[in-house]
Amino acid sequence: MTRLLSPRNLLRLLTEWALGCVGVLGAILCLTTTFHVPTPGAIYVLVPVLMLLVCTLATLRRGDIFCSVVGCLLLVVMLVFQKPLRHSAVNLWNILAWNYAQGYERLKDYYPPDMELHYGGTTAILLFLAALETFFTGLSLSRWRRTWPVALTLSLGILPCFILTNTLPGLVPLLMVVGSILVQVLSQNPRRREPRDTGRAVLWGAVVSALLIGGLLLAFPRETYEPPITWRQLTEKLENWQAKLDNRGNEAAGLTGNPDDVVLRELRSLPNHPMEVMQIRTDYRGRLYLRGSAYDSYDGRKWTRTESGSWDLAAAYPALGSAASPSYFMKITPITGESLYYTTYELLTLPEGAELVGDAYLKNSDTDETYSFTFSPDASSVPAEDAYRRYVESACLELPDAETKQALRAWCAEHLGEGSLQLPVPNRAELISDAVSRAVEYSRNASVPPAGADFALWFLNDAETGYCVHFATTAAALLRAVDIPSRYVSGFICSPGSDGFVKVTTLQAHAWVEYFYEGRWHRLEPTPGTATEFSGSTTPWVRPQPVSEETEATETVEITEITEATEEPIEVTLPEESTEPFVKPTRPTDVPEPSEETTLPAEPTQPKAPSRPKKPWHMPLWGWILLGIAGLIGLILLRRQLVSRARDRKLQRLQGNEQALWIYRRYRKLRRRLGEAPEPEAQRLAKKACFSQHDLDPEEMAYLRQCLDRSVSDLRAAGFWKGLYYRFVLAII
Numbered sequence: 001m002t003r004l005l006s007p008r009n010l011l012r013l014l015t016e017w018a019l020g021c022v023g024v025l026g027a028i029l030c031l032t033t034t035f036h037v038p039t040p041g042a043i044y045v046l047v048p049v050l051m052l053l054v055c056t057l058a059t060l061r062r063g064d065i066f067c068s069v070v071g072c073l074l075l076v077v078m079l080v081f082q083k084p085l086r087h088s089a090v091n092l093w094n095i096l097a098w099n100y101a102q103g104y105e106r107l108k109d110y111y112p113p114d115m116e117l118h119y120g121g122t123t124a125i126l127l128f129l130a131a132l133e134t135f136f137t138g139l140s141l142s143r144w145r146r147t148w149p150v151a152l153t154l155s156l157g158i159l160p161c162f163i164l165t166n167t168l169p170g171l172v173p174l175l176m177v178v179g180s181i182l183v184q185v186l187s188q189n190p191r192r193r194e195p196r197d198t199g200r201a202v203l204w205g206a207v208v209s210a211l212l213i214g215g216l217l218l219a220f221p222r223e224t225y226e227p228p229i230t231w232r233q234l235t236e237k238l239e240n241w242q243a244k245l246d247n248r249g250n251e252a253a254g255l256t257g258n259p260d261d262v263v264l265r266e267l268r269s270l271p272n273h274p275m276e277v278m279q280i281r282t283d284y285r286g287r288l289y290l291r292g293s294a295y296d297s298y299d300g301r302k303w304t305r306t307e308s309g310s311w312d313l314a315a316a317y318p319a320l321g322s323a324a325s326p327s328y329f330m331k332i333t334p335i336t337g338e339s340l341y342y343t344t345y346e347l348l349t350l351p352e353g354a355e356l357v358g359d360a361y362l363k364n365s366d367t368d369e370t371y372s373f374t375f376s377p378d379a380s381s382v383p384a385e386d387a388y389r390r391y392v393e394s395a396c397l398e399l400p401d402a403e404t405k406q407a408l409r410a411w412c413a414e415h416l417g418e419g420s421l422q423l424p425v426p427n428r429a430e431l432i433s434d435a436v437s438r439a440v441e442y443s444r445n446a447s448v449p450p451a452g453a454d455f456a457l458w459f460l461n462d463a464e465t466g467y468c469v470h471f472a473t474t475a476a477a478l479l480r481a482v483d484i485p486s487r488y489v490s491g492f493i494c495s496p497g498s499d500g501f502v503k504v505t506t507l508q509a510h511a512w513v514e515y516f517y518e519g520r521w522h523r524l525e526p527t528p529g530t531a532t533e534f535s536g537s538t539t540p541w542v543r544p545q546p547v548s549e550e551t552e553a554t555e556t557v558e559i560t561e562i563t564e565a566t567e568e569p570i571e572v573t574l575p576e577e578s579t580e581p582f583v584k585p586t587r588p589t590d591v592p593e594p595s596e597e598t599t600l601p602a603e604p605t606q607p608k609a610p611s612r613p614k615k616p617w618h619m620p621l622w623g624w625i626l627l628g629i630a631g632l633i634g635l636i637l638l639r640r641q642l643v644s645r646a647r648d649r650k651l652q653r654l655q656g657n658e659q660a661l662w663i664y665r666r667y668r669k670l671r672r673r674l675g676e677a678p679e680p681e682a683q684r685l686a687k688k689a690c691f692s693q694h695d696l697d698p699e700e701m702a703y704l705r706q707c708l709d710r711s712v713s714d715l716r717a718a719g720f721w722k723g724l725y726y727r728f729v730l731a732i733i
Contacts, residue, residue, distance in 0.1 A: 013055055013059060017138075019183060021048050022176050023177055024047050024134050025043070026175075027156070028047075030157055031126070031158075031161065031169075032126070034161040037095060043126065043127060043130050046127060046131060047130055050131060053070065054067065055138045056142075058138060085124050085128055087124075091121040091125075092126070096160055098117055132156075137153050137154070146188065147185050151181055157177075158177060186638070189642075204642065255511060256338070256492075258293055258361065262469070269444060270467055275505060275506045278332050278492075279335065279503050280503075284500075285498075288494050291491045292342050294361070294487050294514065295487060297398065298399065300404060300454040301454075306358065306395060313356055315384050317347045318381035318520055319379035322376075324376035324379035329372065332372070341364050346375050346378075347375050348376055349373050349374045351364075351372065352371065353371075396486055397480050399477065400454060404454050405480070409482065412435075415435050428482060433513070433526040440470075441465050442471075443467065444532060446463075456474045460474060467531070468533065471526040473511075475526035479513065485515065488511065489514050489523075491512075492509055494536065505536060507532060507537065509533065656695035660696050661686060663705060667682060667704065670715055673715060674715060685703065
């Protein structure tokens with residue numbers, strides 16, 4: 001205790017106490033000023049008293065035991081006052097969450113603007129948080145003498161102020177925390193190795209921190225501060241990231257990308273986050289079906305694309321080269337590169353560099369390159385050759401087994417009638433498509449069949465909802481059951497605007513059916529018209545009704561209500577805005593009424609335009625990064641100088657054998673960095689200095705100094721990285 005009360009130790013204790021108090025109070029005040037929470041007055045007494053207690057006990061010889069006792073007391077307090085602490089913590093959590101929700105659009109439904117918040121009920125948790133931060137901060141400063149535990153502890157009060165909030169903490173509390181941490185960083189090495197120089201190191205650190213913070217405030221005033229990323233930008237980045245993560249379900253469903261198999265058992269709910277896939281420019285104004293890939297092999301659980309057939313372009317695209325009129329042009333710019341070309345039907349020309357793989361899709365080698373082609377819905381196609389017909393009849397009529405085909409035919413006979421099976425192929429296909437679209441309700445949140453069940457039969461008999469994959473698979477299976485070759489197709493569906501431009505997103509990913517008739521493939525749409533991909537939005541789209549100028553100007557609206565009794569229009573008169581007479585506002589008594597003799601000032605013929613306020617300059621994000629790197633380099637250089645000077649002063653204060661032992665320890669550390677052991681003579685002299693009562697003679701001291709200087713030279717010459725490591729890293733630590 002007597003040693004603790006010495007002037008140097010007392011100064012060090014008061015310095016650590018002041019640093020800890022400033023940091024903890026700043027962290028708590030940052031929290032209260034950011035979220036407008038009342039600051040407990042008791043905190044200004046609790047923090048200094050508890051900080052002094054912890055710093056004093058941590059400095060004593062049995063500091064670990066004493067600090068453990070204080071920590072146990074804090075734990076007992078938490079257990080005794082568990083109920084009020086829990087209630088206060090819930091109030092503080094609601095305040096934080098409500099503030100986050102006001103900036104994050106997707107959370108607003110959970111925390112409405114009129115939610116009742118109890119700001120006064122956070123006192124208990126703030127006091128406990130202050131006590132907890134005080135305990136660990138004091139322990140880190142006086143016992144461990146390290147900065148990173150202090151920064152980690154103070155982050156409990158600082159991080160909530162900068163994570164998803166629209167406000168900033170008060171300037172004074174923020175400077176208190178930043179200044180405290182900066183001073184601790186700059187003075188960490190002297191506080192650990194030279195406790196006597198703690199006061200001087202803290203003073204120099206405070207001066208450097210004040211100059212640095214003052215310069216930043218002068219260069220970049222707080223009024224001109226803008227966060228590097230705004231609420232809207234952060235929300236967009238998070239939603240884009242979530243869209244990329246969620247839209248992997250489209251790839252698993254075979255709606256996007258180019259998978260070899262569409263595994264129906266692994267279907268998931270479709271994501272509702274649109275992610276842009278491509279941009280289209282065309283002179284066609286109708287609905288576009290952009291075919292990506294077709295799948296012809298169905299086993300009841302998945303669709304598989306076969307690529308064994310070697311067909312020419314005429315078999316897959318029979319309209320190529322024809323001079324159809326009118327012809328339309330399409331240019332597609334992919335956003336997310338894929339290994340296939342998306343094309344319409346009735347192609348007149350192919351994208352440049354397209355490679356036909358089987359008859360399923362066009363392979364794209366340059367996934368990011370813009371491509372174009374021409375097409376014509378009125379193009380006349382040449383029937384396919386006999387070899388291609390035989391391939392289609394053998395591959396696109398397969399079903400898992402005879403029982404499945406019989407069950408599907410029975411369903412058609414029951415819902416379409418026995419006579420429907422004898423209708424022409426186009427009529428039969430349309431009846432099946434219409435029946436499938438009315439079988440269940442459309443939903444993006446669809447379930448999957450049980451293991452081992454045939455997908456089409458399960459969908460017709462047991463499913464309650466489904467989306468385009470379900471409808472297309474079932475329709476294709478039913479067409480095969482009634483002897484119509486068919487296959488499953490994936491791609492996108494969109495409608496260009498009046499300017500011929502459209503952005504295609506993952507919400508417009510779609511699946512449909514193709515059936516083979518008269519030597520060519522025909523498109524069939526079995527998905528209900530309520531499908532969200534038709535509008536490209538997950539919310540129902542309602543066409544706005546045009547309102548004429550006459551309707552807006554009149555106050556009488558005619559509403560035609562058609563009933564069984566009358567079809568005459570019913571006239572509804574809207575009430576007037578106010579029935580009270582208009583009262584002319586009175587002029588102030590001190591302003592006289594203008595008379596005939598009064599000459600009013602002439603109005604300026606050319607009014608002067610108001611000057612636009614000059615927009616303050618804001619530091620861009622890259623500027624902050626460069627400034628942070630420059631500041632970090634400056635701090636490293638400054639700390640290197642301070643550590644080097646402190647080491648030289650310590651060496652000068654030491655005498656005799658103490659100086660020899662310090663030189664040997666430094667020499668041994670450098671030899672270890674080189675991967676070598678100290679010389680035997682140096683080890684002998686170190687043992688002599690440690691155990692002998694006589695000081696080393698000047699020649700022996702000179703030998704140890706030569707060993708140290710030689711190690712420094714070897715380390716500098718060991719290579720660029722080792723030299724850099726010695727000059728900066730070892731010099732700092």
